[in-house]
Amino acid sequence: MAGGQRRNKVLRKNGRSFLYAAWTPYLYIAPALALTVLFSLVSMAISLYVSFHHYDAFAGKSELIGLDNYRRALFSQDSYFPLALKNTTLYVFLSVAGVLTLSLPLALLCNQIRKGQSLFRTLYFLPSITPGVVVALVFFHLFGVWGQLLDHRSTALVALVILGLWSGAGYNMVLFLAGLNEIPGHYYDAAKVDGANEVQQFRHITFPLLRNTLVFVTVMTVIGAYQVFTSVYIMSQGGPERSTEVVAYTIFINAFAVAGQMGYASALAWLLFLAVLVFVIVQMKVFRSRKLYD
Amino acid sequence: MTRSGSSWLRGLSWVIMTVGALVMVYPYLYMVGASFKTRREFSEDKRSLVPPRYQIQERLKHIRGETSAVDAPGADWPLFKNYVDAVRYGKVDRFLGNSALYACVITLVQMFFNVLAAYAFARMDFKGKDVLFGILLSTMMLPPAVLLIPRFLVLSRMGLVDTTWGVFIPSFSGPFGIFLLRQFFLNIPEDLEHAARIDGCASWGILWNVVLPLSKSALITLGLFTFMGAWNMFEWPLVVLSNQDYYPLTVGLSFFQSETRADWPRIFAATVMGSAPLIVLFLAAQRHLVGGISLSGMKT
Numbered sequence: 001m002a003g004g005q006r007r008n009k010v011l012r013k014n015g016r017s018f019l020y021a022a023w024t025p026y027l028y029i030a031p032a033l034a035l036t037v038l039f040s041l042v043s044m045a046i047s048l049y050v051s052f053h054h055y056d057a058f059a060g061k062s063e064l065i066g067l068d069n070y071r072r073a074l075f076s077q078d079s080y081f082p083l084a085l086k087n088t089t090l091y092v093f094l095s096v097a098g099v100l101t102l103s104l105p106l107a108l109l110c111n112q113i114r115k116g117q118s119l120f121r122t123l124y125f126l127p128s129i130t131p132g133v134v135v136a137l138v139f140f141h142l143f144g145v146w147g148q149l150l151d152h153r154s155t156a157l158v159a160l161v162i163l164g165l166w167s168g169a170g171y172n173m174v175l176f177l178a179g180l181n182e183i184p185g186h187y188y189d190a191a192k193v194d195g196a197n198e199v200q201q202f203r204h205i206t207f208p209l210l211r212n213t214l215v216f217v218t219v220m221t222v223i224g225a226y227q228v229f230t231s232v233y234i235m236s237q238g239g240p241e242r243s244t245e246v247v248a249y250t251i252f253i254n255a256f257a258v259a260g261q262m263g264y265a266s267a268l269a270w271l272l273f274l275a276v277l278v279f280v281i282v283q284m285k286v287f288r289s290r291k292l293y294d
Numbered sequence: 295m296t297r298s299g300s301s302w303l304r305g306l307s308w309v310i311m312t313v314g315a316l317v318m319v320y321p322y323l324y325m326v327g328a329s330f331k332t333r334r335e336f337s338e339d340k341r342s343l344v345p346p347r348y349q350i351q352e353r354l355k356h357i358r359g360e361t362s363a364v365d366a367p368g369a370d371w372p373l374f375k376n377y378v379d380a381v382r383y384g385k386v387d388r389f390l391g392n393s394a395l396y397a398c399v400i401t402l403v404q405m406f407f408n409v410l411a412a413y414a415f416a417r418m419d420f421k422g423k424d425v426l427f428g429i430l431l432s433t434m435m436l437p438p439a440v441l442l443i444p445r446f447l448v449l450s451r452m453g454l455v456d457t458t459w460g461v462f463i464p465s466f467s468g469p470f471g472i473f474l475l476r477q478f479f480l481n482i483p484e485d486l487e488h489a490a491r492i493d494g495c496a497s498w499g500i501l502w503n504v505v506l507p508l509s510k511s512a513l514i515t516l517g518l519f520t521f522m523g524a525w526n527m528f529e530w531p532l533v534v535l536s537n538q539d540y541y542p543l544t545v546g547l548s549f550f551q552s553e554t555r556a557d558w559p560r561i562f563a564a565t566v567m568g569s570a571p572l573i574v575l576f577l578a579a580q581r582h583l584v585g586g587i588s589l590s591g592m593k594t
Contacts, residue, residue: 020418020497028414032407033426035467040433043444050447106314112307122580123315126322129576131526133544134565137551138321141328141558145340170318198303227439230528234548248439255443256533262443269440276437 047266055263062263069267080245081268085275088226088246091157091164092279095225096218098165099172103217106169107176108202121177124170132167136234139163143235150236153243160231160244168224172217179213180206215287219280226276247272325569329562332371335363336559347371376563386564388539389546393568395458396531396542397524400465404520405513408468412475413501417487427476430469438529446533460534461542465524471516478512479505518579525572543568 051070054063073081110120127135139159143149149159187205196204229248232238238245238253247268255265327343328336335346346352346363355362363369372378380386414420415427445464446455454460482505490504506513528544535541541549547568550561 022420024497025414025418025420025423028410028418029426032411032467032469032472033430035407035463036430036433036469038448039445039464039467040436040441040469041429043441043448044436046444046447047440050443106311109307109310112304113311116308120311120315122577123318125576125580126318126573129522129526129572130569131528131544131547131572133528133547134325134569135321137547137561137565138325140551141340142321142324166317166321169314198300223435223437227437229439234551251439251442252529252533255446262447266443269443273437273440 047269050263051266051270053263055266065263069264070271072264073267073271080242080250081247081271083242084245084247084250085271087157087242087244088228088248088272089275091161091228091246092222092225094158094161095164096221098161099168099217099221100214102165103169103172104176104214106173107180108206110173110177111180121170121174124173126170127167128171130167132230133234135163135167136231139166139231140235151240153241156236156240156244160228160236163231163235164225164228168221172221175217176210176213179210183209211287215284219283222279222283223276226272226279247275325562325565328559329376329566330373331376331559332368333557333559334366334368376559377567379557380560380564380567384550384560384564385538385546386543386567389541389543389564390567390571392540393525393542393544394571396461396465396527397521399462400524401517401521403462403466404468404471405517407466408471408475408516409501409506409513411472412479413497413505415472416476416479417484417505418497430472434469434473442529442533445530449534455534456536456540458540461531461540464530465527468520471520474516475509475512478509482508514579518575521575522572 050062052064052066054061054065054068056062073079106124110117110124113120139162140150143159144151149155149162183206187209188201191201191205227248228246229252232244232246232249233252236244238249251265251268251272254261254268323343327345330348331339331345332347339346342349347366347369349363352363356364411430415423449455449460449463454463486504486508487500490500525542526544527542528548531540531542531545532548535545538546538549543564547561547564550556550564
């Protein structure tokens with residue numbers, strides 16, 4: 001920007017014939033860019049730096065210990081990270097499976113309805129605009145009424161998945177509906193002329209042409225589910241018997257409830273980030289390798 | 295499956311969608327019902343939606359002179375007592391005010407920054423434009439769980455932990471909004487801006503007088519989603535705040551619950567007050583919202 005000072009008065013006339021000084025664009029993007037760089041990129045770097053240290057934010061002490069935090073997270077006997085990652089991954093799989101077997105059929109059904117479709121969309125969308133804390137507090141009691149789902153180690157994680165599905169069903173349904181509306185109607189007309197029944201139409205037209213929406217919804221579900229926190233914090237605190245110990249909760253507890261564990265928690269956070277990254281990349285590859293109708 | 299599916303299919307759709315809608319609405323009915331119960335009613339009867347002392351069969355029993363919930367100890371509990379108590383003893387009005395303040399300020403400032411950046415990326419040429427835009431886009435993929443600790447460290451270095459600014463500042467950045475608004479601005483015909491330019495408008499004037507009025511729908515959608523995201527945020531204020539007076543409602547609620555003798559009907563009264571504003575806002579603006587996420591896939 002300093003270099004632009006001299007050209008300050010020279011209003012540039014570019015190909016699009018708008019008048020602005022050379023530094024003006026930088027002024028426009030400066031606030032957003034500065035915040036993003038500081039609170040995303042610089043923060044990631046700080047997180048990496050801290051993860052190589054034994055770091056006590058409260059005492060202000062830090063000591064370089066190399067990869068010890070990572071080693072401890074992955075291989076130490078008393079580490080809950082492998083268990084937390086296993087629980088989280090199970091939660092992610094169940095969530096994706098649930099979204100695909102729930103929100104997609106709901107969208108197909110909703111698409112059949114003409115009168116009252118907007119009423120259904122409104123009702124199904126309500127959980128998306130309700131604070132996660134409120135939803136968790138209500139379901140905390142509902143799960144108690146429905147048979148102590150949260151009290152048994154075999155069902156607690158499933159209960160959390162149910163809550164997640166209930167919260168996200170309408171949102172994902174609206175996304176699928178948007179995808180369905182983009183499919184040109186004459187494809188179906190042509191299929192009907194050829195005598196295709198409804199199942200065949202779904203298999204050969206709807207499903208392949210919905211691929212972009214499917215990729216988007218599953219990737220967003222994976223990213224969101226890997227970070228599940230609020231419901232665990234409110235409803236189960238990782239229990240019973242650590243059956244709902246998930247990574248985001250482990251990170252939170254280590255960083256902000258146990259003194260001197262910020263370095264360790266940062267290492268956990270980076271391992272989580274890598275896990276999500278690998279998962280998403282694999283997912284993209286799987287979807288991309290199947291080119292249909294392109 | 296087409297829109298013009300057979301009629302039995304449409305009938306079946308109606309039935310299933312209606313059942314689903316009941317599943318969606320039930321937790322809200324439960325929450326509202328529980329918020330009117332007395333503590334005794336809630337602990338004895340967690341299932342019913344209507345507080346026992348207002349149930350018809352209990353009223354009939356009362357009229358017939360039998361023992362009923364209407365005569366149970368504490369049944370003279372006034373209808374809105376839990377709501378009044380939630381405000382009087384639970385500081386819910388304070389938390390609601392904080393939530394409203396956070397949501398309004400974050401939405402306005404974030405939108406302002408995003409509009410400026412999006413306009414520059416859509417309509418101006420400058421060195422490093424593609425690289426800078428790429429940087430912004432790439433940060434959308436970073437999981438908040440990873441950013442939690444370093445953001446806390448940055449803010450504690452700035453001395454802003456446990457202040458209102460600590461909640462605000464990281465929330466002012468929203469790369470997704472820049473991405474979305476840029477797409478929208480790119481679709482606005484440039485001829486309109488040329489006309490304004492001939493009339494002597496500089497880029498600032500064009501942005502405010504030509505581009506923004508044409509982007510009303512996108513701005514409303516994005517604004518509402520930003521507002522909802524800010525109203526619902528939980529983990530960040532939980533981490534950065536320790537003074538109760540600064541809590542937004544979400545964090546306040548989680549602390550009610552952790553009290554040893556949690557007064558659940560009162561907590562439910564607070565949850566109703568905490569979710570009602572957003573639901574009212576949503577119903578008022580739903581045409582923009584549901585259409586909006588169809589376009590953009592926005593998440594609260």
